[in-house]
Amino acid sequence: MAPPSAQEKLYTIHDIYNLPEGSRAELIDGQIYYMALPNRKHQTIARELFSSINSYIKSKDGSCESFFAPFAVFLDKDDKNYVEPDISVVCNPDKLTDKGCSGAPDWIIEIVSSSSRRMDYFTKLFKYRTAGVREYWIVDPDRKRITVYDFESEDIKDYTFSDSVKVNIYDDLCINFSDIAELLNI
Numbered sequence: 570m571a572p573p574s575a576q577e578k579l580y581t582i583h584d585i586y587n588l589p590e591g592s593r594a595e596l597i598d599g600q601i602y603y604m605a606l607p608n609r610k611h612q613t614i615a616r617e618l619f620s621s622i623n624s625y626i627k628s629k630d631g632s633c634e635s636f637f638a639p640f641a642v643f644l645d646k647d648d649k650n651y652v653e654p655d656i657s658v659v660c661n662p663d664k665l666t667d668k669g670c671s672g673a674p675d676w677i678i679e680i681v682s683s684s685s686r687r688m689d690y691f692t693k694l695f696k697y698r699t700a701g702v703r704e705y706w707i708v709d710p711d712r713k714r715i716t717v718y719d720f721e722s723e724d725i726k727d728y729t730f731s732d733s734v735k736v737n738i739y740d741d742l743c744i745n746f747s748d749i750a751e752l753l754n755i
Contacts, residue, residue, distance in 0.1 A: 579599030579600075579649065580596055580599055580600065580601050580649070581596070581599070581648040581649055582596060582643070582648045582649075582651050583648070584596070584601065585601070585651050593605075593606070593639070593653070595651060595652045595653060596649060596650060596651040596652075597650055597652065597692060597693075597696055598649060598650065598696075599649040602688060602692075604653070604684075604685070605682060605684045605685070607638075607655075607680070607682065608682070610710050610753055611655075611680050611682060611710070613749070613752055613753060614680050614708055614710060614749055614753070615637055615638070615655050615656060615680055617748070617749045617752065618656055618678060618708070618744065618749075619635060619637045619656055621744050622635045622656065622658060622736075622742075622744075623635045625739070625742050626658075631660075632660060632662065633658050633659060633660040633675065634658070634659050634660075634662075634665065635656060635657070635658050636656070636657045636658075636659070636669075636670075637655065637656055637657075638653045638654065638655050638656075639653045640653060640654070640657055640669055640670070641653060641668055641669030641670070642654060642657055642669055642670045642673075642674060642677075643668075643669065643670065643671050643672070644672070644673055644696060644697075644700040645700060646671055646672055650696070650700075652693070652696075654674070654677040654678065654679055655678055655679050655680045655708075656676075656677070656678040657670060657674040657676070657677055657678075658674055658675050658676035658677075658738070659674045659675060660675045660738070661675075672700075672701070673697070673700040673701035673702045673703075674702060675702070675703045675704065675738050676702070676703060676704040676705075676706075676736070676738050677697055677702050677704075677705050677706070678705075678706040678708060679693060679705075679706070679707055679708070680708045680709075680710070681707060681708065681709040681710070681711070681712075683711070686709075689707050690707060693705075694707075694718065697718075697720075698718070698720050702720060703719075703720055703721050703737075703738055704717070704718065704719055704720065704721070704736070704737050704738050705717075705718040705720065706718075706734075710730075710753070710755065713729055713730045713750070713755060714727060714728070714729060714730075715727070715728040715729070715730070715732070715734055715746060716728075717734060717737070719737040721737070722737070724737075728746065729746070730746045730747065730749065730750035730755060731746065731747050731750065732746055732747070733745045733746070733747075734746060
């Protein structure tokens with residue numbers, strides 16, 4: 570990565586914490602990216618996914634924990650990277666602090682909106698892979714598509730909202746997106 574120009578300011582987590590009340594933003598490599606408020610469709614998808622994941626973890630007495638946004642993830646354990654994935658699953662309790670997750674979660678899900686498309690498909694994809702996230706899902710309700718990146722096996726699979734999607738970090742968890750599609754009438 571090229572060094573910033575003399576005119577380009579690098580921001581830190583301090584700048585994120587000092588944003589006006591109600592502002593939502595993420596920080597990637599010292600650049601602030603403002604976030605739009607999620608719509609009802611986004612929230613419905615997030616709720617259903619989180620509910621399925623959390624129920625599964627509880628039923629298995631698993632050591633992983635699931636979190637939904639806003640949940641702070643300090644990807645590179647530095648002061649220039651701060652994200653709030655829609656859903657994060659963290660399996661190493663040593664990464665969890667009172668402020669959030671210090672380091673890469675094992676599994677991240679981002680639900681795409683028109684304003685986050687480039688961020689989710691490009692910027693975060695690269696950042697999550699290099700930070701050590703094991704699995705990354707991009708759920709795109711407008712395209713009715715789920716893209717699953719299994720970074721451990723370097724595999725990418727695309728699914729639709731009529732599919733059941735296998736979670737790679739678990740042996741026996743599949744999420745049925747047709748149930749979610751039915752709730753959304755899509």
